[in-house]
Amino acid sequence: MKFIYPEILWALFALSIPILVHLFNFRKFKKVAFPNVDFLKEVKQETQSKSRIKHLLILFSRLLAMAAIILAFAQPYFPVSDSNASVGEKVVSIYLDNSFSMEAENEDGRLLDLAKNKALEIVEYYRPSDRFQLITNDFEGRHQRLINKEEVTEMIEEVEVTPRVVNISEAHLRQRDVLDNSGLDNKAIYLLSDLQKNTHDLQNLATDSSTAVRFVPTVASSPANLFIDSVWFRTPVRSVNQPEELQVRIRNNGEDALQNIPLKLSINGTQKSLGSFSVDGRSYVDTTVFFSHNAPGFKKATLSITDHPVVFDNTFYLSYSVAEQINILELRGNSPTDAFSKIFEDDGFFSFRSASSTNIDYSDFSSSNLIIVNELSSISSGLASELVKHMNLGGSVWVIPAAETDVSSYNQMLSKAELPPLRDKVRAESKVSDINLEHPLFQGVFESIPRNIDLPVVTAYYPAARNSQSGEIQLLGLQNGTSLLSEFQVGEGKMYLGGASLSPEESNLIQHAIFVAAAVRIAEFSQAQSQLYYVIGEQDVVSLRNLPTSNETTFHLVDSVSGIDFLPAHRKISGKTELFLHGQVGNAGNFDLVLAEERVASLAFNYSRRESNTESFASTEVQSQIDQLGLINTAVIDSGLESIQKFVGELDEGKKIWYGLIIFALICLAIEILLIKFWK
CATH class of the missing domain: 2.60.40 (Immunoglobulin-like)
Incomplete structure (x- = not known):
């Protein structure tokens, strides 16, 4: 038991006053006049012990009454938390979780509405002179100051859901900053939320004895929620009149399996596909939406399902563009093959330009998706810098060495791109034996590959040094393990590095369909790719x-x-x-x-899908974590709306017993009156 005003206990010394009064009162003798000896005998017969018991009972009842009154004024209480009850002006910070998960419901209604009502009840418990702060997931500027009781009530009523997601530790830190700068000693923090597991990082909370922390949960009756988690295309290239495969991941947080749920895709306001999916409970499914584009341009796509009551994650948006043309710039050497012009010039989807190595206009690079360095005998330092710059900005470069190549100049460019160097030419015959069919470049190109397929042969090649940190992806490999075509990531773009010239004397690569397929796919993959969402x-x-x-x-x-x-x-x-x-x-x-x-x-x-996983902690789990983590002066208020003020009062001021002492004092005084009046 503790006291709010312990200094009043000094008044207990006043209990000596009635003791002294009674002692002196007992020593007074009463004179009785009597006419004869017979009356004197009656007086002597009255026992002194009976009178002494009566006076002692009166004294005892007075002492108990006075002691009870003194203790009541000291306001004793039994603390139910680590903090002591306090008097004077208080400062209270309330965090009200208004994320999308608070749109869920339980048997009493929408979680956000219930949390707002609890916040209002908490405010109602405090005095008009106390100071308040309200903070929500929006972290608005007006929430970073202290306000009065009337203002905080209005602000609570105005709170609506927001897409912003914050961890409970972030909100608590902002609350502490405001309270620590308030200059007041009596500080309390209330955290009203649905105890969502994704955001309640209790291990990051910093608590101390000077500030009381109270979790006030409002939990949904069921964590079930079906939502679109993420989307991606199977290949990075969007083309007109080509089949598209959009992968969609859908999660089911509920216990029950769901069957034949409709999934709708709309592009630029027009429905393009309508499918369905099934998913087990507490699982996810990856489903594919098939469609095609009949025109180039910007595409605004919307995927949607139907699920209640959490609806913010039923719709998923993505935007991308389907290129009208792909710009290709060829930088040709002294005696290059015309293979690229034959592949691209007659296809309206490609805008093909060719420039001599002696007449290069660097300003053309920025408008080119793909630059083909076709058998240049050497690469100047200026050209090397521009090519690397082009790749860093997201462009693609395909480098094909010449029959007679200045390897050192090529390596200068590769060094600037932080790629492994080429070695000197090796004159030996080797055949392509490995095609990376798992790479998107060749996916879907071949329906099947016969065992005796005729693959390209080279009689001379430039092996590249291998470096595990270069991120090399081999696309075509020779029998001896040397790469004939590799892909490297450079900045935000790509480099495709050939290992042999296209000269008929050194390879028959251009005579094979695989070369045409690789050229077309490299050109298609050079489209500028922006984020889908x-x-x-x-x-x-x-x-x-x-x-x-x-x-x-x-x-x-x-x-x-x-x-x-x-x-x-x-x-x-x-x-x-x-x-x-x-x-x-x-x-x-x-x-x-x-x-x-x-x-x-x-x-x-x-919207962030962090809020889509509506699984929450139980109040007992939170209290268990509080105990395990040793969070001092921290508790959980798990009560209904009608009794929340009672719980707040007990946590704030303990269980008060002064009113019981007043009743006890009145009973003692009543006993004293009865003793005086009826004990003769």
Whole structure:
């Protein structure tokens, strides 16, 4: 037991006063006049012991009454937490989780509404003179200051769901910062949430004895939720009139298996595919959506399912472009083959240009998707720098050595790209024996490969040094293990490095269909690939390349469905354009990036799927973690709305017993009155 006002206990010394009064009162003798000896005999017969018992009982009842009153004024209580009850002005911080998972329901209604009502009850417990802070997942500026009781009540009523997801430790840290700077000693933190496992990192909480921390859970009746987790294309190339395979991962957090759930795909507002899927309980399924594009341009796609009550993750947005043309620039040596012009010039999908090595215009590089370095005898340092720059910005370069190659100049370029060097030419016959059919470049190219297939043969080649850190992917390999065609990642682009010239004297590569297939696929894969989608709250910078230039310097990000139009900050850096969103995208959807009234890109934004896993801790699990982690002055208030003020009061001030002492004092005084009045 503890006391709020322990200094009042000094008044217990006042109990000596009635003791002294009674002692002196007992020594007084009563004079009785009597006329004869018979009356004197009656007086002597009255026993002194009976009178002494009566006075002792009266004294005892008075002492108990006074002691009870003194103890009641000291306000004793039994603490139910690590903190002591306090008096004076208090400062209270309330974190109200308003993430999408709070849209779930239990038997009493929507979780967010229930949490708001609990927050209002907590505020109602405190006095008008106390100070308050409200913080939500939005981390708004107005939530970083202390306000009065009336203001915090209004702010709680205004809270709505937000796509932003924060860990409980982040919210707690912001609460502590405000309370520690308040200058007040009586501090309390309340964390109202659904105890979602994804966000409740209790191991990162820092607690101390000066601030009481209270978890106030509002948990859904069932964690079941069906949602679209992620999407990706099976291949990175989008082409007109070519079959597309969109992979969709769908998760089921519920216990029950779901059968034949519809899945709809719409592109630019037109339904393109309608399929269905089945998924087991507490599992996921990867399903494929098949469709094709009948026209080039920007594509704004939407995938959707139907599930309740959590609906924010039923829709998934993605944006991409289908190229109208792929620009190919050939840099030819002194006596190159015309194989590339034969492959690309008659296909309208490819814009093919050829330039002599003595007449290279570096300004053409930025508009080219693929640059083919076709049998140059040497590569100047300037050309090497421009090629590496082109790859760093996302372009592709295909390097084919000449029959007579200055290997050192090639290695200068490879060194700038941080790739392993070529070795001197080896004159020996070898045949292609390995085709990497698992690589997207060759996936779907061959229906089947016969055992006796006629594969290319080389009589001279340039072996490359092997380096495990170079990230080399061998596409075509010779019998002796040397690579004839390899892929390397350079910056945001790619280099395709050939191991032999196309000269008929040194290889018959151009006579085989595999060369044509490789050339077409490398050209297709050189399309600029942007992200299919961005996650709101997690990716605040969008990096784009090859945006058209304009005298207009202001970009507009426009959602044509909702009418949202805002101006993102941007900067040009190393040939790329970076857009800074600064949290302006608050709603998921497909957006158009507009410059000078012309759409230059299409961007998709989705809500974070962290909130989709609605599995939560039980209150007992949280309390167990609190005990295991040794979090002091921390407790869980697991009560209904009608009794939350009682629990808050007990945690804040302990279980008070002063009213019981007052009743006890009144009983003692009543006993004293009865003794005086009826004991004769």
